[in-house]
Amino acid sequence: MSISYQWTPEEQREYSLAKMFKFIKDYVYPYHPYYRKMFKENNIDPDKLNSYDDFRKIPITEKKDTMEDQRAFILQPKTEDSTYDIEEIGKKKKLQYTWKTLTTRYLRDLYGKPRSFEDRVRQTAAGEWLPIHFHASGGTTGDPGLSFYTNYDLKSVVPYIAGMMYLFGWEPTMRALNMYPALPHLAFFQVIFAEFTVDNGGAIFHTCGGKAIPTERQVQIAGGMPFDMYIAIPSYMTYWLKTAIEMIEGGEAKKPDPVKLAVLAAEPLSDEYRDMLKGQFEKIGSPDVKIIEGYGSTELKAAFFECGEKTNIHLNPEFYFWEVLDPDTREPVPWGEPGVITFTHIDWRGSVLMRYWMGDLIGGGVVWEKCSNCGLTMPILRPPIGRAKRDFTKVKGARVPLMNFQNAIRRVEGVESFQVIITKEDEEDQTSRDRVIVYVSLQPGADEEVVKAQITKQVKIDTEISPDQIETEKPEAVEMRLFERTGLKADWVVDKREIHV
Numbered sequence: 212m213s214i215s216y217q218w219t220p221e222e223q224r225e226y227s228l229a230k231m232f233k234f235i236k237d238y239v240y241p242y243h244p245y246y247r248k249m250f251k252e253n254n255i256d257p258d259k260l261n262s263y264d265d266f267r268k269i270p271i272t273e274k275k276d277t278m279e280d281q282r283a284f285i286l287q288p289k290t291e292d293s294t295y296d297i298e299e300i301g302k303k304k305k306l307q308y309t310w311k312t313l314t315t316r317y318l319r320d321l322y323g324k325p326r327s328f329e330d331r332v333r334q335t336a337a338g339e340w341l342p343i344h345f346h347a348s349g350g351t352t353g354d355p356g357l358s359f360y361t362n363y364d365l366k367s368v369v370p371y372i373a374g375m376m377y378l379f380g381w382e383p384t385m386r387a388l389n390m391y392p393a394l395p396h397l398a399f400f401q402v403i404f405a406e407f408t409v410d411n412g413g414a415i416f417h418t419c420g421g422k423a424i425p426t427e428r429q430v431q432i433a434g435g436m437p438f439d440m441y442i443a444i445p446s447y448m449t450y451w452l453k454t455a456i457e458m459i460e461g462g463e464a465k466k467p468d469p470v471k472l473a474v475l476a477a478e479p480l481s482d483e484y485r486d487m488l489k490g491q492f493e494k495i496g497s498p499d500v501k502i503i504e505g506y507g508s509t510e511l512k513a514a515f516f517e518c519g520e521k522t523n524i525h526l527n528p529e530f531y532f533w534e535v536l537d538p539d540t541r542e543p544v545p546w547g548e549p550g551v552i553t554f555t556h557i558d559w560r561g562s563v564l565m566r567y568w569m570g571d572l573i574g575g576g577v578v579w580e581k582c583s584n585c586g587l588t589m590p591i592l593r594p595p596i597g598r599a600k601r602d603f604t605k606v607k608g609a610r611v612p613l614m615n616f617q618n619a620i621r622r623v624e625g626v627e628s629f630q631v632i633i634t635k636e637d638e639e640d641q642t643s644r645d646r647v648i649v650y651v652s653l654q655p656g657a658d659e660e661v662v663k664a665q666i667t668k669q670v671k672i673d674t675e676i677s678p679d680q681i682e683t684e685k686p687e688a689v690e691m692r693l694f695e696r697t698g699l700k701a702d703w704v705v706d707k708r709e710i711h712v
C-alpha cells in the first residue's frame with residue numbers, strides 16, 4: 212500500500228513505522244552487514260520491533276561509524292567470496308526472480324552471446340542488489356562519504372522523491388536550466404533523476420557548471436531560449452545574476468524570458484539572501500520569480516524542497532523514518548521543538564542507513580501537519596537549519612552563529628559582495644585575541660565610509676561583536692576570495708583559528 216498525503220499525521224506515522232519494521236525484517240537484518248552485527252551485539256530481535264520505543268533501542272549511527280567500512284553499509288546477499296555474516300538469498304526471492312525473468316526481454320539477449328536461463332535469472336537478481344550509481348560527498352567535513360544506488364532504487368524509490376518537484380509548481384511542459392556543476396554529487400544528479408524518472412520526464416538543459424560552460428555563455432543561452440526554472444547553488448546564482456545584469460546592461464546579452472522558479476540548494480538561504488537574489492532577478496526581468504529552497508545530503512540519497520516560497524522544506528515519510536533528537540541527550544523532542552534531524556531509510560537498496568545523525572540542528576523543529584500552502588500533510592522542517600556544531604563559534608567570548616555575519620552584512624545598502632575572516636591577532640599564538648576582518652566590494656556609487664559604518668553597526672546588532680577591520684576591495688578580488696577554496700561554493704565566513712571553542 213502506498214502512502215496518502217491526505218491521511219492524518221498519526222496515520223502517516225503509523226504507516227512509516229510499520230513499513231520500516233517490515234524493511235528491517237526483510238532486508239536490513241538479513242542483508243546489511245553493519246546493522247546485522249549491531250543488532251546481534253545489542254540483542255535486538257528484528258521480529259520483536261513493534262513500537263517506536265522498541266526502535267529507539269537501536270544505537271544512533273554517525274558519519275564516523277560509516278567511514279570505517281563503507282561497504283558494510285550496502286545491502287548485499289551472501290556470496291561465495293563474501294566475508295560478512297549475512298544471509299543468502301532465500302527460496303522465495305529466487306522464485307520471484309525466476310518468474311520475473313520469464314516475462315522480461317533483456318537487451319543482453321537481443322545483442323549478446325547466447326547464455327543460460329540461470330544467467331538471465333542472475334541478471335534479474337542483480338537489478339535489485341548491484342550498485343550502479345554512486346555519489347561522493349563534497350568532502351567539506353573530511354573524507355568523502357559515498358552512497359550507492361541500485362536499479363531498484365532508480366525505478367522504485369527515486370521517482371517518488373524526485374517527483375516532489377510538483378509540490379512547488381513544476382509542470383510537465385516546463386523547461387529548466389540546471390546550473391549545478393557536473394560532479395558525482397546528489398544536487399546535480401537529483402536533477403538528472405527528475406529529468407528521466409518522473410512521469411514522462413522533464414525538459415532540462417544542464418550547463419554542467421561554470422567550468423564546463425563559462426557563465427557569460429550560459430547567460431547568452433538563457434537569453435536565447437525560454438526557461439521556466441533555474442536550478443543552482445545560491446552563491447553561484449548570485450554570481451550568475453550579477454554577470455547577467457552586467458551583460459544585459461552592456462548590450463552583450465538579451466534579457467531572458469521571465470523565470471517562474473529558482474530552486475536553490477546546498478547552502479542555507481536566509482531572508483536577507485533571498486531579498487538580495489530577488490533584487491537581482493528583478494534586474495534581469497524576472498520580478499515574480501519564486502525562490503524555492505532545497506535541502507539534502509549524500510547520505511540521505513535525496514534532496515527535499517519547499518512547496519512554495521518560504522513554506523519550508525517538505526520531507527518524504529514513505530521512504531524515510533524521521534526523528535528529531537535533542538542535541539545533547541539524543542532523546543526525541545516533541546514535534547515542532549528544536550533538535551537534530553535523524554533519518555532511517557525505508558525500502559531503499561544499495562547503501563542504507565538507520566537512525567543517521569545528520570548533525571543539522573533544525574531551529575524550528577519538524578512539524579507534521581497539513582500544509583496551508585499545498586494542502587498536503589507531510590513532515591515539514593522549520594528553519595533556521597544550522598550545523599549542531601560547526602556553524603556556531605565563539606568569537607571574543609560571544610557565541611556567534613556564523614550565519615549572522617552574513618545576514619548583517621547583506622542588509623547594508625551599497626554592499627556588492629563580502630567575506631568575513633575570523634583570525635587571531637597573532638596567528639601563531641592561539642591565546643591571542645580574536646580578530647574579525649571584513650573584506651567588502653561596493654556597488655557603483657556607494658560611499659565607502661557610510662558602508663563601513665553601517666557594516667560595523669549591523670554586525671554589532673546581529674553578533675554582539677564589532678569587526679576589527681573593514682577593507683574595501685574590487686569585486687573581482689572578493690569573488691576570488693569567496694571561491695578560492697572549493698571553486699564551487701562561496702566561503703562567506705572563514706574561520707582561520709586552529710582551536711576555538
Ligand SMILES: [Zn+2]
Nearest residue numbers: 518582584585
Ligand atoms: Zn506545502
